[in-house]
Amino acid sequence: MARSLLFPEFKIERDKERCIACQVCVRQCANDVHEGSDTEDTVVSQEEKCVGCQRCVNLCPTNALTVQTRKDGFRPNGNWEDRHLRGIYKQAETGGILLTGMGCDRLYPVYWDHLLLNASQVTNPSIDPLREPIELTTYLGKKEEKLDIHWEGDSPVVRTRLAPQLGLEVPVIFSAMSYGSISYNAFRSLAEAAREAGTFCNSGEGGLHPDFYPFGENIIVQVASGRFGVHRDYLRVAAAVEIKIGQGAKPGIGGHLPGEKVSKEISRTRKIPLESDAISPAPHHDIYSIEDLERLVFAIKEAINYEKPVAVKIAAVHNVAAIASGVVRAGADIVTIDGIRGGTGAAPQVIRDNVGIPIELALAQVDERLRLEGIRHHSSLLIAGGIRSSADVIKAIALGADAVYVGTAALVGLGCHLCQKCYTGKCNWGIATQDPVLTKRLNPNIGRRRLVNLLRAWAFEIKEMLGGMGVNAIESLRGNREHLRAVGLSREECSVLGVKAAGEGW
């Protein structure tokens, strides 16, 4: 076999003074990077296998390990970066598409980081969330344009029946991650945390394991192009149904869960044969145009007796505003838009890194477009794709989102270190794997607690920021771009975002 030209991505430094050869690193590495010795108190490492997940570093009881990105030693070249060489070497060896996991890691502008929030000074008292209530309660679903009120004397009689709503205590939902792409324990962590925190998690296109039916009130189930695990009870047990058209990490392409990951439980959940590849087609083959979507939306509404909202998820692509408008008009109660930085368990790297647009721009345009068309209230806007902090959440809401999905942030909360190797199924953190040795590493009790903590912390921070703006109900910030100002953006970007430049007053 010809020698590989690939070079290790990481450099592992083992402090010999500190290493006690306890072999924790050996036992924890699913990639067999570390190797102990039966006869000597030494451990050696094979760097070429390291994915930089930092599991060994984290568990090393003496902090003897450091895993760093390796300086490649190539002649610096502004055009030909490491990743280009690495990609070419790999493809020259394998002839295949480069796969990757998690969201786009390219240095495209992150608009959240160019948006600044407002606060009250003098003319308007800020509100102290420790002393006064600040409400984050959010309802997702179609809002009627007006309440049909009939007056009997002085008493109002409401003739409008509210459309089904999803009530959130915090405007953050765990985004679609299927059981299959993530482990049972990871899914359980999400479901339990969603229930405890008063929000939702999304089944992804992996069906719903029977163990999670009791969590139905806090689960949004997905109907994707593969229709995996979709059946009557699946639709009915959930709090809402989401039709997945596209995904931010891989707009325009489908999904593929390799057969080796289709374990007994997954085959049972997805209703597919054991060890068969689970392939989600790129399009829904019953949706080749918007009116087909409408038909599916209403087919599902019929199936669930119009009792729960139906969402439609699309990837943020160039014409997203018009597409979203069509989706709203097709009857979606919630429109989910997933930006280019949205995560994935596996996607071709070239797609992930080059297709789609940042969610901030898509959100701003969709919200504005729907308002211009006077249909903003027909659907709630749920956005996804790279929400990293409570600041991102609150900025998204100020830009016009009703709530946000977090996927990567939730996984990071569970221990993910963004090594981007989800597609290998060897997640050392027990998240994106089905290997029973690895899945045990995520104790859902800890997972639940960490996620609930994360949401609680974000909620506190959001309340602090809201209070600072003198706002005590989240709906008063939603779409309230007056509380946002842009720094370091061009006029065009400001205009697309519908946000004034920092320094501009009211």
Added chain:
Amino acid sequence: MRDPFRIPSGCAVSGILNLDGTHVSGEKIIRSIEVMHERSNGLGGGFAAYGIYPEYAELYAFHVLYDDPLTAKDVEAILKRSCTIEHSEEIPCKETENIQNWPVFKRYFLRYRGRSDCEDDEVVRMVMEVNSGIHGAYIVSSGKNMGVFKGVGYPEDIGKLFQLEEYQGYCWIAHGRFPTNSAGWWGGAHPFGLLSWSVVHNGEISSYGINRRYLQNFGYVCNLQTDTEVITYLVDLLVRKHNIRIPYLGAVFASPFWEQIEKMEEPKKEFFTSLRTIYGGALLNGPFSIIVGFPGGMFGMVDRIKLRPMLAAWKDSTFFLSSEECAIREIAPSLDRLVALRAGEVISERVGERNSHGQKLTVSGV
């Protein structure tokens, strides 16, 4: 010239309503608002008066401010498209010690020619067209048998400029302004009027950005960047178009907290839940106390956590609303009843409808 800046303001507000319909001159309201001189800073003052044009009571009275009088023909062309100008005149003004320069103010009395079921909408459309389309002209009020008089200066000076002591009305509301950002534009002063609504407001609406965009959904174009403007439009939308009665505006503008709604009994709970769910975009967040005048009545309201003052008082057949008690005592030293509005509370009175001092209509105070 028109200034696109939104102006956060402090301010004084005051209102008088004669429940028996008795007309009084503007002298009292000027005295009342003048007491609260310190709440203003000379950058804006104004009044709304109801019942002042009994001879044209059936017609829309448009008060139009011309920064550029040459635009008058453009404005009139728009007005004439759907209305007949029965009468027009310059609004008489008299130079005062503190105000030597002022723009041209004209008033038009218009008869709408189209279908009666959409005349209000057409008038709103006309106002939007002029105010957003014609630079140099601005419609400050567009109701019937009422008018708004406002400008840059202390309210008492504005009152004298417009010679309000010469007008007779059954309801007067006034505003003295303390903007923290000098706009210096006459059209930006308060009250704000649309149709027969007039609104004065003390406060700063943190939710302005979304309230404004919410209104866009319903065709209201907010171009004044003032809270008062969005409040006016919201009142118009909710009361005139969505059939929400004034006493329940508090449930939308200053909604109870979810926790409180949770504890309500049905059907009240469902009503409040529905109102809040559907009208979340109309929730006014941040500090405010407002007085809204409308044909035959006046109401006052404060924000959901009472960050701005407002008092209501009754003396014989007169109903008062004001930022400060002194402003009421100035014109009615002894009162039958005086109450401070509670958070989210709406107190409304109408001519000929004697409530027991507002008690009956206090629905949304929690």
Added chain:
Amino acid sequence: MKHIKIHEEYCIGCRLCEINCLVKHSHTGKIIKAFKEESPRAFPRIRVEEEGCLSFALQCRHCEDAPCVENCMTGAMRRDKENATVLCDEEKCVGCWMCIMSCPCGVIKREKKTRRIASKCDLCGGVDEPVCVAHCPNEALTYE
């Protein structure tokens, strides 16, 4: 009385419990010294058992009717009256190994001090949380 609960479904087989137990029962109580300098090296009172993808850490269960206590001819192995912990009194133990023969979990070891004595989990001497529990990264051991 609090017990160390074992949750085998979450044991990740890292053996940090063993490592930290060793350190706790070492001379210096310092991890690097305990491993690199102390001789003989201390040993853990906890044992991680592994088979396939299953693993769990096992230490003295502090049984209610502890056979090691009954079968101790010196009275060294005793049940602490206050907290019901089964402890070995090093002063009394002579190393007859009847406890080892009696322990159904096989969690008593021989330790060489001035003489050989039986050595087992002492729940870290009545601390709030034994080190194996405190250092279990996945809460596969809990103290409750």
Added chain:
Amino acid sequence: MSETLRTDYLLIGFSVSSWFAACALREEDSSGRILAVTEEDRVYSRPLLSYVLGNRSNGMTYFGDVVSENPAEVWWNCAVEKLDGPGKWVELADGRRVAFGKALVATGGVPVFPPIPGAEGGGVFTFTRVDDMERMAAYIDQHDVEDILVLGGGFIGLKTCEALIALNKRITLVELAPRLLINMMDQTGSRYLEKALLKEGVEVVLEDTVERFERKENELCSSVLKSGRSLPHRLAVVAIGVRPNISWLAGSGLQVNRGVLVNAHQETSCPGVFAAGDVAETMNMITGERSVVAVWPEAVAQGKVAGKNMAGKHKTYQGSLPLNAVEVGETAIVSAGLVNPPDNGTYVTIIREERDVYQKLVLKEDRIVGLIFVGDIEKAGIYVHLIRHRIPVDSFREKLLQPDFGIISLPLNFRKHMVEGAGIEV
């Protein structure tokens, strides 16, 4: 005949089984009189004697709280001469009679001492009681004893060696059989033991015995073995065995064989009279045969069963399981159950043998019935548990004696049951 005393419960002999019987009685009967009579002057742990001799123990009482929490009234230095089982009385050496409601015979064992010429006159000891030990220790001191002969490579002989090794004496161990620990060890195990003894400076002489002791100026100076070999030594320990102490029971009405015969409730042929410990002949749980198993855990268990049944409760003894452990130098050696099975085709042995480790399991059908562990004994208790509870091992047979064998190798339910005993979840 002097006055007759009465007691509800009479314990004859006061060592481990009496102690546990007394405790069990007191648990069930808070007021009944519990009287113990013993010809010794204190209570102590008999197996601890060798450790005391070797200066490896700080004392010889077990349960430091024996004195303070003793549930029985004890008459020390008070031997029983005669028992009338059906009549329910005993006669003491001083002529007093004690009538009892229930009695426990727990008089233990006495050493076997064959007639060897020259044994009389000092320097030749048996080693089962505290006064043996004290006399021996004094003798060693007084005579500056360096060379010692231990006659008998059984359990007591080995324990004696353990103690004397600790005292840095030069020892010769003489055993008539071709291997040591004849009852609890096999040939291979014995070789490990011999090796360990050798390492500690003990000379092991097998298939030989002492023909006579020789004396110089009346002091013991050497012995002559059957093989003709002469061994110099100033002290000899005769440890060729112990038999149940039943000679005094002649005419008591109790059925005796090698020991006092008891049923599963430790009751003798005479209702109301029980026996426990080294004096009792019980059912061997492995072989199903009657035998005297003179080991501490059985004495504890039998004492408890006897006590409960004497108090009127119904408690059954599961049968005896021989358990033994010795340690020579670094080498620990344990055995349990049947270790030398008859070669009749019904037993299978599994053996693991490494440099310092020898492990052997004896299986009958799907159950383990005996074991020998040399060197690595840590997990012996798990196997003993399997033996004692007759757990079928077929489902995990291939894991037996593997280095990573553990609780994890056991069937799930059994594993959970074991650790859940104390409310623990696995």
